[in-house]
Amino acid sequence: MAAQTKPVLHGYFRSSCSWRVRIAFALKNIEYDQIPVNLVKDGGQQLTDQFKALNPMKQVPAVTIDGITLSQSLAIIQYIDETRPGPRLLPADPKRRAQVRMISDLIASGIQPLQNLYVIQKIEAEKVQWAQHFINRGFEALEPILKQTAGKYCVGDEISMADICLVPQVYNAQRFKVDINQFPTIKQLNQALMELEAFKVSHPSCQPDTPDDLRT
Known part of the structure; x- marks a missing residue:
């Protein structure tokens, strides 16, 4: 079986939505790569055509994982919870x-x-x-x-x-x-x-x- 590629988080250090995803990765002990998207520099790097291709809403985060790209932090967290071992992020009850x-x-x-x-x-x-x-x-x-x-x-x-x-x-x-x-x-x-x-x-x-x- 081929080694699983690490997820890639496109985010910004002070973005609370990006931070949510970082916490989820840490709780699940998932290694991942980060690509910074500066929301202020150059008028906002999230507004570039390159990033818009990842997230049409031009917001962070965007996560590339398992061959797909996901945006919206809660959707990302729930996907991580459903596909990765470790402590549950949503209760069973x-x-x-x-x-x-x-x-x-x-x-x-x-x-x-x-x-x-x-x-x-x-x-x-x-x-x-x-x-x-x-x-x-x-x-x-x-x-x-x-x-x-x-x-x-x-x-x-x-x-x-x-x-x-x-x-x-x-x-x-x-x-x-x-x-x-x-x-x-x-x-x-x-x-x-x-x-x-x-x-x-x-x-x-x-x-x-x-x-x-x-x-x-």
């Missing part, structure tokens, strides 16, 4: 699996897109207030949900796709000076998750394309 998907979608569809780079660039003068508004709005909904579903992590005591979505969103909240102390469950979960190696090695501060002044 249907109710818990639905809770994981609910939390993941709340973050991935209800919070992150409203404060991503493309949107913020359109409202440059008010970008911090805009981002704070939508992050706070989303966290006000997320906090009571997590109070009900959380154990050690977002849903019970096993790492899931919900945790993979939460940590990058908290990072964004901190970048935009949102007071995380308002959301004690979110804060506690994030602290617990950031103790784990998979979340540390995938952090934006230690990627191949991280600028030197942002490295830790």
Whole structure:
């Protein structure tokens, strides 16, 4: 049998969607190659015809894996979970699996897109207030949900796709000076998750394309 080709992640060090995929790879102990796509340099490398061929939405991430190219981080994470051994990223129990998907979608569809780079660039003068508004709005909904579903992590005591979505969103909240102390469950979960190696090695501060002044 021919050796399996390593997946290739086209992403950006500070993209929360790219970070989700890096966490999933780390949790599954999957080796992969990274091709940086700088969202700012040269007017945005994601806007080139070359990258558009990989992802017509001109967004990161895009992952080449098993002879196909996938975009949309949750689809990528679920594909990885379904095709690779290692800890489950979605619970076996249907109710818990639905809770994981609910939390993941709340973050991935209800919070992150409203404060991503493309949107913020359109409202440059008010970008911090805009981002704070939508992050706070989303966290006000997320906090009571997590109070009900959380154990050690977002849903019970096993790492899931919900945790993979939460940590990058908290990072964004901190970048935009949102007071995380308002959301004690979110804060506690994030602290617990950031103790784990998979979340540390995938952090934006230690990627191949991280600028030197942002490295830790």
